[in-house]
Amino acid sequence: MTRLHSATELEQLRAGILSSRNPAKPCIAVCAGAACHGLDSSRVANAFQTEVGKLGPDAGVEVRVTGCHGYCEKGPNVVVGPDEICYFEVSPEDVPEIVDRTLRGEVVERLVFAHPDTGEKAVHMGEVPFYKHQTRLLIGDNIRIDPMRVDDYLAVGGYAALAKALFQMTPDQVLDEVKKANLRGRGGGGFPAGRKWETAKNAPGKDKYVIVNAHEGEPGAFMDRALFTGNPHKVIEGLIIGAYAIGSHRGFIYTRHDSPQLIQHIEQALAQAEEYGLLGENILGSGFDFRVEVHYDVGIFVSGESSALMRSIEGLPPEPRPKYIRTSVAGIWDKPSNLNNVETWANVPQIVGRGADWYAGIGTAGSKGTKLVSLSGNVVNSGVVEVPMGTPLRKIVYDIGGGVAGGKAAKAVHFGGPMGGSIPVSLIDAPLDFDELAKLGAPIGAGGLLVMDEDTDMVDVARYFLEFLTNESCGKCVPCREGMRQTLKVLTNITKGKGREGDIAQLEDLNDVTGAACLCALGRTASDPLKSMLRYFKDEYETQIARGSEGKGSEATGSAAR
Amino acid sequence: MSDVVMQIDGKEVKARDDMTVLQAARAAGIHIPTLCHHDKLEPFGACRMCMVEVETRGRKNYVVSCLYPVAMDLVVRTRSERVDKIRRVILEELLAHAPNSPELVALAREYSADRDRFDKDPSFCILCGLCVRYCAEVKQKNAVDFIERGARREISFIPEIAATECWDCQECFALCPTSYAQAAFFLTEALAFPGRRKASAKRMMTVKLPSMQRCDAQPTRLSNDRRCDCSKPAS
Amino acid sequence: MDSAKIDQIIEKHRGKSGDLIHVLMEIQHQNHWLPRDVLHKVAAALDIPFSRVLRIATLYKTFSLTPKGRNEVHVCTGISCHLRGANKLLDAVERATGIKPGETDADWRFSLETGSCLGSCSIGPEIIVNGTHHARMTPAKVEDVLKEYP
Numbered sequence A: 001m002t003r004l005h006s007a008t009e010l011e012q013l014r015a016g017i018l019s020s021r022n023p024a025k026p027c028i029a030v031c032a033g034a035a036c037h038g039l040d041s042s043r044v045a046n047a048f049q050t051e052v053g054k055l056g057p058d059a060g061v062e063v064r065v066t067g068c069h070g071y072c073e074k075g076p077n078v079v080v081g082p083d084e085i086c087y088f089e090v091s092p093e094d095v096p097e098i099v100d101r102t103l104r105g106e107v108v109e110r111l112v113f114a115h116p117d118t119g120e121k122a123v124h125m126g127e128v129p130f131y132k133h134q135t136r137l138l139i140g141d142n143i144r145i146d147p148m149r150v151d152d153y154l155a156v157g158g159y160a161a162l163a164k165a166l167f168q169m170t171p172d173q174v175l176d177e178v179k180k181a182n183l184r185g186r187g188g189g190g191f192p193a194g195r196k197w198e199t200a201k202n203a204p205g206k207d208k209y210v211i212v213n214a215h216e217g218e219p220g221a222f223m224d225r226a227l228f229t230g231n232p233h234k235v236i237e238g239l240i241i242g243a244y245a246i247g248s249h250r251g252f253i254y255t256r257h258d259s260p261q262l263i264q265h266i267e268q269a270l271a272q273a274e275e276y277g278l279l280g281e282n283i284l285g286s287g288f289d290f291r292v293e294v295h296y297d298v299g300i301f302v303s304g305e306s307s308a309l310m311r312s313i314e315g316l317p318p319e320p321r322p323k324y325i326r327t328s329v330a331g332i333w334d335k336p337s338n339l340n341n342v343e344t345w346a347n348v349p350q351i352v353g354r355g356a357d358w359y360a361g362i363g364t365a366g367s368k369g370t371k372l373v374s375l376s377g378n379v380v381n382s383g384v385v386e387v388p389m390g391t392p393l394r395k396i397v398y399d400i401g402g403g404v405a406g407g408k409a410a411k412a413v414h415f416g417g418p419m420g421g422s423i424p425v426s427l428i429d430a431p432l433d434f435d436e437l438a439k440l441g442a443p444i445g446a447g448g449l450l451v452m453d454e455d456t457d458m459v460d461v462a463r464y465f466l467e468f469l470t471n472e473s474c475g476k477c478v479p480c481r482e483g484m485r486q487t488l489k490v491l492t493n494i495t496k497g498k499g500r501e502g503d504i505a506q507l508e509d510l511n512d513v514t515g516a517a518c519l520c521a522l523g524r525t526a527s528d529p530l531k532s533m534l535r536y537f538k539d540e541y542e543t544q545i546a547r548g549s550e551g552k553g554s555e556a557t558g559s560a561a562r
Numbered sequence B: 001m002s003d004v005v006m007q008i009d010g011k012e013v014k015a016r017d018d019m020t021v022l023q024a025a026r027a028a029g030i031h032i033p034t035l036c037h038h039d040k041l042e043p044f045g046a047c048r049m050c051m052v053e054v055e056t057r058g059r060k061n062y063v064v065s066c067l068y069p070v071a072m073d074l075v076v077r078t079r080s081e082r083v084d085k086i087r088r089v090i091l092e093e094l095l096a097h098a099p100n101s102p103e104l105v106a107l108a109r110e111y112s113a114d115r116d117r118f119d120k121d122p123s124f125c126i127l128c129g130l131c132v133r134y135c136a137e138v139k140q141k142n143a144v145d146f147i148e149r150g151a152r153r154e155i156s157f158i159p160e161i162a163a164t165e166c167w168d169c170q171e172c173f174a175l176c177p178t179s180y181a182q183a184a185f186f187l188t189e190a191l192a193f194p195g196r197r198k199a200s201a202k203r204m205m206t207v208k209l210p211s212m213q214r215c216d217a218q219p220t221r222l223s224n225d226r227r228c229d230c231s232k233p234a235s
Numbered sequence C: 001m002d003s004a005k006i007d008q009i010i011e012k013h014r015g016k017s018g019d020l021i022h023v024l025m026e027i028q029h030q031n032h033w034l035p036r037d038v039l040h041k042v043a044a045a046l047d048i049p050f051s052r053v054l055r056i057a058t059l060y061k062t063f064s065l066t067p068k069g070r071n072e073v074h075v076c077t078g079i080s081c082h083l084r085g086a087n088k089l090l091d092a093v094e095r096a097t098g099i100k101p102g103e104t105d106a107d108w109r110f111s112l113e114t115g116s117c118l119g120s121c122s123i124g125p126e127i128i129v130n131g132t133h134h135a136r137m138t139p140a141k142v143e144d145v146l147k148e149y150p
Helices: A007-019 A034-038 A041-053 A092-103 A140-144 A150-155 A160-168 A171-181 A193-202 A223-230 A232-246 A260-275 A306-313 A342-354 A356-360 A393-400 A434-440 A458-472 A478-495 A503-517 A521-525 A528-536 A538-549 B021-027 B081-095 B102-111 B130-138 B159-165 B171-175 B180-192 C003-012 C017-031 C036-046 C050-059 C079-083 C086-097 C139-147
Strands: A027-031 A062-066 A078-081 A085-087 A209-214 A250-256 A291-297 A337-341 A370-377 A383-388 A410-415 A421-424 A448-453 B003-008 B011-016 B051-056 B059-064 B075-077 B144-147 B154-157 C071-076 C110-115 C127-129 C132-134
Touching: A007 A150, A007 A160, A027 A041, A027 A092, A027 A140, A034 A041, A034 A223, A041 A062, A041 A092, A062 A140, A078 A092, A078 A140, A140 A150, A140 A223, A150 A232, A150 A260, A160 A232, A160 A342, A171 A193, A171 A232, A171 A342, A171 A356, A193 A232, A193 A337, A209 A223, A209 A232, A209 A306, A209 A342, A223 A232, A223 A260, A223 A342, A223 A370, A223 A383, A232 A250, A232 A260, A232 A337, A232 A342, A250 A260, A250 A306, A260 A291, A291 A306, A291 C017, A306 A337, A337 A342, A342 A356, A370 A393, A370 C079, A383 A393, A393 A410, A393 A448, A410 A458, A421 A528, A448 C079, A458 A478, A458 A528, A458 A538, A458 C079, A478 A503, A478 A521, A478 A538, A478 B081, A503 A521, A503 A528, A503 A538, A503 B081, A528 A538, B003 B021, B011 B021, B051 B081, B059 B081, B081 B102, B130 B144, B130 B171, B144 B180, B144 C050, B154 B180, B159 B180, B159 C050, B171 B180, C003 C017, C003 C036, C017 C036, C017 C050, C036 C050, C071 C086, C079 C086, C086 C110, C086 C139, C127 C139
Parallel strands: A027 A062, A209 A250, A209 A337, A250 A291, A370 A448, B003 B075, C071 C110
Antiparallel strands: A027 A078, A078 A085, A370 A383, A410 A421, A410 A448, B003 B011, B051 B059, B051 B075, B144 B154, C071 C127, C127 C132
């Protein structure tokens, strides 16, 4: 791989890659995303490679092992380009037939999507209900990219935005573009990214840091991993552009230790980017230096909180600091540090490449662009979904998600994991919007959308999230550690049929102090799921408590209860 | 280093701009309760007792005064219905672990905290971190530290270090509001390194217990040598 | 325990106090647990207080201060798996292995852990044994799955 020394050389390389590829040649993309991998997609991939290998170097078809396609429920997923023929639940035994038919330009009918009610078939991605209602600006490229090959990213236009930023724009212009686009943080805070960048940029000091938060600890959220594992370069490109805008020369990727595939792909991407001169010293001959190092969380939710994350990078226990010490001013080693989520960084190349005006044309007044959503729980089509902001939740759950599994009715949807809230199905027409959902008490958070069916015990769900947080909090401050402990006790008693009169008042009181007095966002929002339950499902709580105080002491019901 | 003019409880207070609200209040003779604070240690922000209401540019917020920096025209209220509620509930949560700690009991009286609100869980430690931080920052021995996390967080004397350092020091025992620190040390000693205590004829005793006298300047504080910095003799 | 490999890992990070998590992570992956004398070596090599090493080692679920069994069984208890019945699955695994989360059986055959969300919610509830996913599990399938692991 030759090092690139200019934007022109980058374009020449890209042209060379494209001209060496035949766009009409069928390409079999096998998904190796987390769920497909768990369904043994590697055997499918191996079978394809063996089968195509038999055809020799002039085979009329090629195989590409890619990251997450998104339709996790129906894995192992295979998409045959260029027409994007989608095959589902593929097994190694299906492989010879797929290869044979593909070479003949035919479709394997039995493996395509068939509507569960009507039997109607959909062959191409644009026809499959799960995909056709989405706007896959970020995750769409996953089917075209082998994460271990940077050339695949270049083939879809990768790093053109970086070249534009470095050579046609000043750092201030890049910053202005991101501010104009009103890109809001995708990690849970929804804070305007441009403003955060500006604070770090203007903070005193020469050393500034940029950080990718790839921790994704929120239970039920898996889209960051799907994006980062499947297209690491998109995130890296966004990071380099951000570093240029802010004036940072050192970046950190903070991710989980428990996904070997993710780690391998990140390391490979960084190495290949460096080989091409897209990372490191004198990027593309621009004079801009930037290097990246990778750090790991080894298993605690609180280290996804930005100030705790920074302590962890320093090698210290992950205890958050209060927000009056802004990390964009004093972060890692007290230097200005700009932290953003994986998905936030992934949005940057397209904002720079296609312009803020284009970006701001997608979404609502307050929430721009598209959002990745991890759709799971009691839903028919679980997977990674990408829709424009403002999309009604009904569309996501029913049109894309296929409704509730098992023919049951939906009861509620939950956003934001342990720091979010549940809303009843009667509010399912609410738009996917930071502010609108926050007003309803179910803030988007990272984007994990949990569908809950009619058998779900809403007391148990609140109890579950609180139990999760009591195990995942750092334990430093009293209202979080003790407040959650006491709240959990009350909820556990209620679910065990030992509710007492006055429990709801007790819960509200505890919630009040926990929400006001905790040191960090984990503690302050720990009371939010319960708050939403008491707002929308109070009668269910009262019923369970009454059952207890009448001495009936029956066990809680629900698909999830013990 | 310039001066900042702010308001605490309606009183005009001047402070250096590098002070925290707690420091400014104390300098002006205004009392704010604390549990995890000690002048010899870095502020910790864990107990949340020192929370106050601050108002700046018309916006109200609740912050811990031990860490919150002073600012020009900052309006601070050290008591309010909300502030008092926060302190009360925190005390009730801690009293579940250490119902007889004199310091907690005295504060409970002031804030009408119900000692029996929550079921007792007699772990005694309120995780104020005074012992841990004193040993790390002042003695620089790191013989005791936190372990585990969340609701399972606790302090632990590290036998390898405690065996040689603690008996001759014992200074953290007096800092502990619940007397748990010394109990933890002796239990660790009994289990991990029994019989290794250096018995020296001169220092045949004993733990330095906090003196149970009241301090005039801060009536809810007991006159421990640890935090009472008014330098007034105890009554 | 491969002391040579462990020493190699420690040497790589000698003097770099900020590398504590990296060191412990690499040793955990290599050795499956963190012996106390190794923790002392790490403290000395990185020039940090032993108490901090112990604090970090006890804080994270990934680190084990006791030896693990031959087969590490992980039952996902993330919210999506929970909604799909992870509790009943965990009960079945506890019955089949005879241990509770955090424990190892007397024959060193199984170590059981629960934990949240490994990012494959669509195939939940699942158990992961030695890194291999067993998707869409039911309590009835548990015995057969665990039989494969001697």
